[in-house]
Amino acid sequence: MPQALYDPLINQSPAKQPFAHSYWAITQSLPALLPSLKGSQQTDVAIIGGGYTGLLTAYYLATQYHIDCRVLEANQVGFGASARNAGFVLKGSGRLGYSAMAERWDLDTARGIYSEFSQAVSRVEGLIQQHHIQCEPQDKGYLKVAHNPKALKNLKAAAEYIQKNMAQGSDFTAEFITAEHFREQYLNHHQAYGALRLNDGFGINPLKLLLGYKSMLEKQGITINEQSCVRDWIEENGKHRLVTDQGELLANKVIMAGNAYSPKQLNQRIDDKFLPILSNIIVTEPLTADELKAAGLHSHQVTMDTRILKYYFRLLPDNRLLFGGRGAVWGKDAAKPIYGQRLKLAMDKCFPHLSRKKVAYNWTGWIAASMDDMPHVYGKNGVGYSLGYCGAGVSFSAQAAFRLAQSIAGETLPNLPLYNSPLPQMPFAKARRLGQWGYYHYGWLKDKFG
Numbered sequence: 001m002p003q004a005l006y007d008p009l010i011n012q013s014p015a016k017q018p019f020a021h022s023y024w025a026i027t028q029s030l031p032a033l034l035p036s037l038k039g040s041q042q043t044d045v046a047i048i049g050g051g052y053t054g055l056l057t058a059y060y061l062a063t064q065y066h067i068d069c070r071v072l073e074a075n076q077v078g079f080g081a082s083a084r085n086a087g088f089v090l091k092g093s094g095r096l097g098y099s100a101m102a103e104r105w106d107l108d109t110a111r112g113i114y115s116e117f118s119q120a121v122s123r124v125e126g127l128i129q130q131h132h133i134q135c136e137p138q139d140k141g142y143l144k145v146a147h148n149p150k151a152l153k154n155l156k157a158a159a160e161y162i163q164k165n166m167a168q169g170s171d172f173t174a175e176f177i178t179a180e181h182f183r184e185q186y187l188n189h190h191q192a193y194g195a196l197r198l199n200d201g202f203g204i205n206p207l208k209l210l211l212g213y214k215s216m217l218e219k220q221g222i223t224i225n226e227q228s229c230v231r232d233w234i235e236e237n238g239k240h241r242l243v244t245d246q247g248e249l250l251a252n253k254v255i256m257a258g259n260a261y262s263p264k265q266l267n268q269r270i271d272d273k274f275l276p277i278l279s280n281i282i283v284t285e286p287l288t289a290d291e292l293k294a295a296g297l298h299s300h301q302v303t304m305d306t307r308i309l310k311y312y313f314r315l316l317p318d319n320r321l322l323f324g325g326r327g328a329v330w331g332k333d334a335a336k337p338i339y340g341q342r343l344k345l346a347m348d349k350c351f352p353h354l355s356r357k358k359v360a361y362n363w364t365g366w367i368a369a370s371m372d373d374m375p376h377v378y379g380k381n382g383v384g385y386s387l388g389y390c391g392a393g394v395s396f397s398a399q400a401a402f403r404l405a406q407s408i409a410g411e412t413l414p415n416l417p418l419y420n421s422p423l424p425q426m427p428f429a430k431a432r433r434l435g436q437w438g439y440y441h442y443g444w445l446k447d448k449f450g
Helices: 052-065 098-104 107-130 149-165 179-185 206-219 289-295 337-350 393-408 429-449
Strands: 039-048 069-072 142-145 174-177 195-198 223-225 232-236 239-243 247-256 275-284 302-305 312-315 321-326 359-369 376-380 383-387
Touching: 039 052, 039 239, 052 069, 052 206, 052 393, 069 247, 098 107, 098 149, 107 149, 107 206, 107 393, 149 174, 149 195, 174 179, 206 223, 247 393, 275 337, 275 429, 321 337, 337 359, 376 393, 383 393
Parallel strands: 039 069, 039 247, 069 223, 142 302, 247 383
Antiparallel strands: 142 195, 174 195, 232 239, 239 247, 275 321, 275 359, 302 312, 312 321, 376 383
16 A cells, blocks of 8 residues: 655655655665765755756766766655656657647747657667666557547547658657557557557666666766755855755755655745646556466557546566556545555456456655646756656656756757746646646546547
8 A cells, every 4th residue: 555645735845754665666675875964065066856867967967067966865766756657768748749839839849849858768778778777678669559539540640740740760650550459469458449559668667777877876976965855945145055954065056856756845946836746556466477368468568548647557577567547636645545446447447357466566656747738947047957747757857867967067958948948837826736636537527438
């Protein structure tokens, strides 16, 4: 059962919180705790948050620009979203499709964003290969399952749009799969009306990837202070003083890399400008060869459906099925069994032969959404942040970190909305959760009857 957990809109601090009882935690033990920040220290760039974004920003600052930096992690590397997610490395982030981007801005802008998302996947692949990170990358392929005939039609239109306007000259391919062929050759999904297979996604063990990034920093001699939650942030005379329980760090510049785990009052640049959303993941007991055959699970490729309130799933290397979706609206409700039970019921409807299979792991984690459904990687006057991955942070965090490092080093970033505009304010910020509750009910009705 998931534990009641830190709620970014309620709790003042993410410090001293329990780690997720996740499946990933049994595959990889955490290394010894690194020292906390103590006394008065100095650095050029302070990075708040030891997840994918924070670690890779430090790595690029040190290796490409030789800039002194230090990472402050509130708990231990492996606490936050980077070790709680489903391990999907996908091209994309946020909810906007590329045709919608072209309508909102223009075609060149949409192409630029597509290029950034493509580079993100390649960057993760490159880091894994270059640093020999043993994070169990699975077979390439991203399956998008149409949950009704209209969704299948929309999938085809989206793929044709990308092929025609975005992926010219690239190795992107989109293969349409009939419902019958999908069930016979990929997954015997009983709610599938067909699927689209994209060739540019894959699954990994997210905790092992994260610890691989951490090892990269340690080899470069970059300091990571664990159990060093920032309790106060004082800006004075162009400097930043970050105060923790046992010390303070004086920095010339600061990067906020906590994403959805940023507390509700950290800095006015991001406060009240994102919506933390709970994701819930269940993992079954291992399936035998006979059970795999009976359930019709023939593929380890990452899979997601087309619902507004999406389900995502993949067969893990040890033949457990991971199945995820939205969790509770409020963090105080995360531990209620009903949310894991709903996921299990949804899984059973997709794969009826698994109805008697027990759930071995059930945990939750926060993702962050912005008001305009786009991630924002933004810096000004020595303070930067990356926020709003909307569940696609495993891949885009790598590109965001690279761009943040460039920005801190004074380089000009691509002229794209991802990088040239700050997070928009959330209207009626104190009522964010009520709006989310209403949207969930709308999404449920739309997915069921729309």
